[in-house]
Amino acid sequence: MSRKISMKTAINEALDLEMRRDPTVIVMGEDIVGGTGANGEDDAWGGVLGVTKGLYAKHGDRLMDTPLSESAYIGAAVGAAACGLRPVAELMFMDFMGVCFDQIFNQAAKFRYMFGGKAQTPVVIRGMVGAGFRAAAQHSQMLTPLFTHIPGLKVVCPSNAYDAKGLLIQSIRDNDPVIFCEHKNLYGLECDVPAESYAIPFGEANILRDGDDVTIVSYGLTVHRALEAATALAKDRIEAEVIDLRTLSPIDWDTIIESVERTGRLVVVDEAHPRCNLATDIAAFVGQNAFGALKAGAQMVTGPHTPVPFSPSLEDLYVPSAEAIAAAARRTLSPTGSRSRGIAA
Amino acid sequence: MSNERIKPIVMPKWGLSMSEGKVTGWLKRPGDHVALGDDLLEVETDKITNVVEAGETGVLRRVLGENDTIYPVKALIAVLADPDVSDDEIDAFIAGFALPAADADADAADAAPRYLFAETAAGTIRYATRGEGGPAVLLVHGFGGDLDNWLFSIDALAESATVYALDLPGHGQSTKSVADPSLSGLSAAVLAFMDHVGLAKAHFIGHSMGGAVSMRTALDAPDRVASLSLIASAGLGREIDHGYIQGFVGATSRRDLKPVLETLFADRGLVSRSLIDDLLKYKRLDGVEDALKAISSAMFADGAQSSVLTDLIAAAKTPILVVWGEEDRVIPAAHANALGDAARVAVIPNAGHMVQMEASGKVNALLKDHIGKAA
Numbered sequence: 001m002s003r004k005i006s007m008k009t010a011i012n013e014a015l016d017l018e019m020r021r022d023p024t025v026i027v028m029g030e031d032i033v034g035g036t037g038a039n040g041e042d043d044a045w046g047g048v049l050g051v052t053k054g055l056y057a058k059h060g061d062r063l064m065d066t067p068l069s070e071s072a073y074i075g076a077a078v079g080a081a082a083c084g085l086r087p088v089a090e091l092m093f094m095d096f097m098g099v100c101f102d103q104i105f106n107q108a109a110k111f112r113y114m115f116g117g118k119a120q121t122p123v124v125i126r127g128m129v130g131a132g133f134r135a136a137a138q139h140s141q142m143l144t145p146l147f148t149h150i151p152g153l154k155v156v157c158p159s160n161a162y163d164a165k166g167l168l169i170q171s172i173r174d175n176d177p178v179i180f181c182e183h184k185n186l187y188g189l190e191c192d193v194p195a196e197s198y199a200i201p202f203g204e205a206n207i208l209r210d211g212d213d214v215t216i217v218s219y220g221l222t223v224h225r226a227l228e229a230a231t232a233l234a235k236d237r238i239e240a241e242v243i244d245l246r247t248l249s250p251i252d253w254d255t256i257i258e259s260v261e262r263t264g265r266l267v268v269v270d271e272a273h274p275r276c277n278l279a280t281d282i283a284a285f286v287g288q289n290a291f292g293a294l295k296a297g298a299q300m301v302t303g304p305h306t307p308v309p310f311s312p313s314l315e316d317l318y319v320p321s322a323e324a325i326a327a328a329a330r331r332t333l334s335p336t337g338s339r340s341r342g343i344a345a
Numbered sequence: 346m347s348n349e350r351i352k353p354i355v356m357p358k359w360g361l362s363m364s365e366g367k368v369t370g371w372l373k374r375p376g377d378h379v380a381l382g383d384d385l386l387e388v389e390t391d392k393i394t395n396v397v398e399a400g401e402t403g404v405l406r407r408v409l410g411e412n413d414t415i416y417p418v419k420a421l422i423a424v425l426a427d428p429d430v431s432d433d434e435i436d437a438f439i440a441g442f443a444l445p446a447a448d449a450d451a452d453a454a455d456a457a458p459r460y461l462f463a464e465t466a467a468g469t470i471r472y473a474t475r476g477e478g479g480p481a482v483l484l485v486h487g488f489g490g491d492l493d494n495w496l497f498s499i500d501a502l503a504e505s506a507t508v509y510a511l512d513l514p515g516h517g518q519s520t521k522s523v524a525d526p527s528l529s530g531l532s533a534a535v536l537a538f539m540d541h542v543g544l545a546k547a548h549f550i551g552h553s554m555g556g557a558v559s560m561r562t563a564l565d566a567p568d569r570v571a572s573l574s575l576i577a578s579a580g581l582g583r584e585i586d587h588g589y590i591q592g593f594v595g596a597t598s599r600r601d602l603k604p605v606l607e608t609l610f611a612d613r614g615l616v617s618r619s620l621i622d623d624l625l626k627y628k629r630l631d632g633v634e635d636a637l638k639a640i641s642s643a644m645f646a647d648g649a650q651s652s653v654l655t656d657l658i659a660a661a662k663t664p665i666l667v668v669w670g671e672e673d674r675v676i677p678a679a680h681a682n683a684l685g686d687a688a689r690v691a692v693i694p695n696a697g698h699m700v701q702m703e704a705s706g707k708v709n710a711l712l713k714d715h716i717g718k719a720a
Contacts, residue, residue: 199631
């Protein structure tokens with residue numbers, strides 16, 4: 001049975017369903033139960049924005065509030081995964097990843113490889129990403145390119161409630177470490193979500209809009225900006241195909257290449273900083289593998305090479321806008337398109 | 346509105362969720378004579394593109410629906426009238442045409458749930474019901490389908506019947522636990538549903554595997570089945586495209602599923618992104634893969650249909666209509682003649698296995714006529 005729920009509720013439901021299905025699933029993190037010493041009843045925090053609210057009442061000690069020490073509890077989650085549990089550890093803000101770099105990059109991501117396949121690490125690390133929440137430079141970054149760079153990690157970034165539920169269930173069932181990136185400005189967005197369990201396979205992008213003139217590839221919040229841009233472009237009879245990557249590692253190259261081979265034009269939108277991100281990665285891959293299909297240089301629309309500003313007016317300019325995406329699409333359709341420099345949004 | 350010589354052509358409502366549609370091309374021009382069943386125009390929704398057929402005869406006097414423009418359901422998009430009706434009368438008709446109780450209708454549609462759920466002996470069954478009075482009609486979809494396979498039929502049939510459409514166990518949004526994946530098991534679930542909603546007897550319309558389920562029900566509980574309409578039905582011969590069944594069960598991605606679904610239609614272009622997405626959403630649900638495997642091995646083991654009911658059903662007293670798409674690539678259209686004189690048979694050109702979607706106007710007319718005669 002399907003009903004409209006928010007992405008926040010969908011994530012809560014995925015955790016609940018998997019904890020019911022599989023007794024080895026545990027959930028840990030800062031303030032995910034009660035917060036500030038509360039006992040975890042329904043009125044307690046359930047995480048800084050309430051994503052895990054109510055789960056303690058259903059699953060008790062399989063959820064634990066951890067000390068404010070990311071290196072300790074992420075390390076514990078990785079160790080528990082290697083020993084047979086399926087921990088879901090919440091990092092609150094992904095920006096805190098720096099504190100527990102070693103546990104993720106050097107331990108979790110390497111075990112399967114270094115132990116010749118004899119160890120597996122089915123851990124999920126959840127956390128908030130993205131700007132637009134007035135949370136300043138240390139709580140607003142889109143760090144997805146850092147994780148995507150590392151072999152051995154799977155990286156997921158849903159754009160809506162339906163995908164969030166199915167991808168989180170797949171993340172928990174997956175036998176490798178998964179970095180699950182939740183854009184905080186999408187938590188309230190509702191869509192139709194089945195009440196039942198379902199898993200969305202990794203490495204399959206979603207086509208949200210069909211078009212033959214230009215391909216717009218994105219993920220997370222900017223998928224919605226890309227759709228707005230596509231609506232604006234359609235008024236000028238420019239039909240954009242909008243691809244939502246859903247998972248960044250593994251990535252669905254086939255869908256991107258097939259689309260560009262048809263449209264001949266590519267715009268990649270990434271909220272991350274402009275250097276060495278998903279936009280540069282995808283533009284380079286298409287340049288190498290579908291150069292003959294391109295009618296213009298690929299355009300990249302990204303955040304600028306600055307920390308995320310705390311000033312609300314500047315922060316609003318930080319995230320790629322629908323106007324910037326539409327303008328980039330128009331550049332691919334103009335004769336001088338390939339010569340323009342579209343580094344900043 | 347009272348002028349019976351002027352007939353409005355409005356944006357149709359296809360299925361339970363359609364609220365608007367886009368005119369993508371007219372197949373008749375102003376001044377053309379239009380006969381009942383003629384193709385008038387093409388309309389695209391977020392789910393599917395299909396042809397609107399004329400429900401009346403007359404001259405196409407005005408075309409109001411412009412190409413590539415979106416209109417709400419029931420909006421006036423053309424006017425059909427006899428040649429001797431004056432232009433002034435037509436202008437007056439257009440000026441006086443209001444979206445027929447659009448607001449009231451929309452409110453009613455929102456207030457009444459699109460889908461209902463019945464807790465039956467066979468588990469949770471999702472269903473929809475349309476229309477009031479007249480004979481009871483029950484729509485039974487095929488393998489891997491759901492009640493939305495009837496989106497072009499349910500409202501048309503509801504004009505003169507009380508129509509129920511259900512999701513079989515393992516399908517749509519019904520229970521995914523299929524206790525007995527055989528024809529008898531699915532038939533028992535249909536009977537449990539009828540008991541739940543208080544249907545003593547119904548005219549069964551079954552598509553593909555749903556046709557075989559309907560025949561099984563007519564044999565096991567003849568007093569519950571008033572007539573049978575079998576559309577591209579299973580159970581009338583051994584042959585079936587096993588590649589389709591295996592492909593449908595095995596496909597997990599859009600790329601794998603698209604060519605499989607194209608097998609279902611004579612016009613492959615009807616397989617839209619939205620159609621594929623809806624099926625993938627269904628196939629991803631926990632339990633669906635197991636249910637489909639259980640049903641397909643019970644019904645279609647070894648590349649052929651396990652149950653052929655031809656002799657039994659031909660001997661039964663139930664009035665039978667058989668409808669097939671001439672270009673069916675899943676079950677051969679030759680099976681349409683398996684019942685000989687025991688059934689009325691219509692084989693429709695330029696349509697595939699999903700003939701009730703590809704030629705909905707013709708199929709709906711046949712169904713209404715058959716039910717009318719059997720009632």
